[in-house]
Each structure stands twice: as structure tokens, then as C-alpha cells.
Amino acid sequence: MMISTSFLFSFTTFFLLIFSSSHGLYTQNIIQETCKKSAESSPNINYKFCVASLESDNRSRSANLHKLGLISMDLLRHNMTSTRREIKKLLRNKKLENFVKGCLKDCLELYSDAIPTLKEVKREYKEKNYRDANVKVSSIMEAPTTCEDGFQEKQGTISPLTNNNNNVFQLAALTLSIINMNMHLQ
Numbered sequence: 001m002m003i004s005t006s007f008l009f010s011f012t013t014f015f016l017l018i019f020s021s022s023h024g025l026y027t028q029n030i031i032q033e034t035c036k037k038s039a040e041s042s043p044n045i046n047y048k049f050c051v052a053s054l055e056s057d058n059r060s061r062s063a064n065l066h067k068l069g070l071i072s073m074d075l076l077r078h079n080m081t082s083t084r085r086e087i088k089k090l091l092r093n094k095k096l097e098n099f100v101k102g103c104l105k106d107c108l109e110l111y112s113d114a115i116p117t118l119k120e121v122k123r124e125y126k127e128k129n130y131r132d133a134n135v136k137v138s139s140i141m142e143a144p145t146t147c148e149d150g151f152q153e154k155q156g157t158i159s160p161l162t163n164n165n166n167n168v169f170q171l172a173a174l175t176l177s178i179i180n181m182n183m184h185l186q
């Protein structure tokens, strides 16, 4: 009796271990697989950036490809809203050079337009309307590049938003890539 109970116990433990590790393996694979495909299909996506970004959200542990797209949109939204907050903070500086002030105001407008657009993208994506979602994310990708380019128009100006713009650009590129993968599976 003693023996069979402990046998049963270890037998169950054994299966639980197998199940949980294969489950973990599977979900780790979907992140890695998605990032590998994204990095291969787009020069704008860095594999390590992709894995680190998706893994930073604990929901991706049990996600499928469609869910990963929603996670990537949430990461993008956080990044865009914090960039917008950063721009507003920078604009409070009274000693700003006029040129830089103008650039920051343009950036604020670009991000203020892009944030509600992402809301529409999320809705369309949920409705599996991948074509419209694709077009809108592509337009969102122009916000960080146009913002960053503005600062380059006057020599010697250093953009205070390079890091933010790079992150937003890459997350938008990743979102676009995941939308396209879903579209091709349709």
C-alpha cells in the first residue's frame, strides 16, 4: 500500500512535470518562432528586441499568434503614451531653443494622432480585418520617423527623443509583422 501510493505520487508528479515543461517549451517556441520570422521578413526588427519585448508581458506565456499581436499593440501603446508624456515634459522647459520647441510640437501632434489610430488598429485586428489594420500601423510607423527627422533639419541639433522613437518604431514594425502573419494564415 505504502509503495503503491508513493509510486502513484511520483507517477503523477512525473506527468505534471512533463506536461508543464512541454507547455513552457511550446509557448517559448511561439515567441522565438514569431520573432525569428519577423526578423527575417523585416530589416526593422531585431530578434533580441522582439523576444525581450514580448517576454516582458507575462500574458505571452500562454499566447497564440493572434494574442501575441494584441500584446505587441499594448506594448506599442505604452511606449507611445510615455513618449507623448516625455514630449510634454520637455516642452515645459522655458529655455528651449525655438527650433527644438517647434520640432517637439510637431512630434506631440504626430503622437497625439497616432495613439487613437492604434485604438482603431486593435479593433480591426480583433475583427480579423488585417488589411485595414496593416495600412494604419504603417501610418503609425511614420510618427517616430517624421518626429526624428525633424531634428535633423538643423545641423548640430540633437534629438532628445531618439531612444523613444527607436522603440516605438520597432514595436510598430513588430506589430505590423504579426498582423501580416495572421493575414497570411487566413
Ligand SMILES: *[C@@H]1O[C@H](CO)[C@@H](O)[C@H](O)[C@H]1NC(C)=O
Pocket: 052, 053, 075, 078, 079, 082, 167, 171
Ligand atoms: C518601450 O519599449 C521598449 C522595448 O520593448 C522597452 O524596453 C521600454 O521599457 C518601453 N517603455 C515604456 C515606457 O513602455
Ligand SMILES: *[C@@H]1O[C@H](CO)[C@@H](O)[C@H](O)[C@H]1NC(C)=O
Pocket: 058, 059
Ligand atoms: C501577470 O502579472 C500581473 C502583475 O504584473 C499579475 O497581476 C498577474 O496575475 C500575472 N498573470 C499571470 C498569468 O502570471
